[in-house]
Amino acid sequence: MTMAGSGSFRLVWKKTERSVEIMTIQVFSTVTDVSNAAASMVADQAKTAIARHGSFHLVLSGGTTPRHTLERLAEPPYATGIPWNKVHIFWGDERWVPPDDSRSNQHMARTALLDHVAVPAGQIFPIPYRQSPEEAAEGYESTLRRLFGKQPPRFDLLFLGLGTDGHVASLFPGTDAVMEQRRWVCHTQTQGPAADRITLTFPVINRARTIIFLATGEEKAPKVREILAAAGVPPRLPAQLVHPVNGEIYWLLDQAAASLLTEKI
């Protein structure tokens, strides 16, 4: 039986004597089910984080799959059921376009969710649009350093979509940004429109307490299998470098994206 049947699979890898990596793979029948599950996890993680440190630091991702989850969070019971006044919003990446450009991840998040829930404006930290993408990256990094100090931030929940080339955030295969270990935010480029991007780097991504991958659709199935069945194989895709230092990874997939998975992963 492949894992494409709906269900939940929990894998625990012992990384070192003192740390393990816990990955949970959940396969759902439809994209709507994926979005419902993701929204429910946001509510649960918010409750835990607020109980732990009085606020909930949430990192949003661009992309159509993550957008469906934001739209679900703007509906009952989440629109009023989550204490949005204690939520602090960040972004994993951004296109170097003005904030009102329809390609902007900030624009997408505001129209899908933030215009509909009561997150205080002073708790929303978009990646700024500046004269150059380098200045935008420096601007975001200085915001993060002002808020979090010398150590990279340890976000409570960080959403990632999955590109069909295996990219996460705007960390594209073969780019210097993927290997960046000192800067928290950097400028990078991709092909096509809005080629200039600003992205969090792995030193920040991998410090998150919980990382949720959202991947749906048949076009993601080959990379999902390559990433999840890659134990022992040297990583070649950015998504294979997502290893929370002390946190958990959840893969929320629909059956189409999971269709090439087998139980032996």
Ligand SMILES: O=C(O)[C@H](O)[C@@H](O)[C@H](O)[C@H](O)COP(=O)(O)O
């Ligand atoms: O800015 C972006 O577009 C995202 O950060 C990007 O990493 C996206 O999440 C993936 O490309 C998946 O996007 P889809 O879910 O639309 O395929």
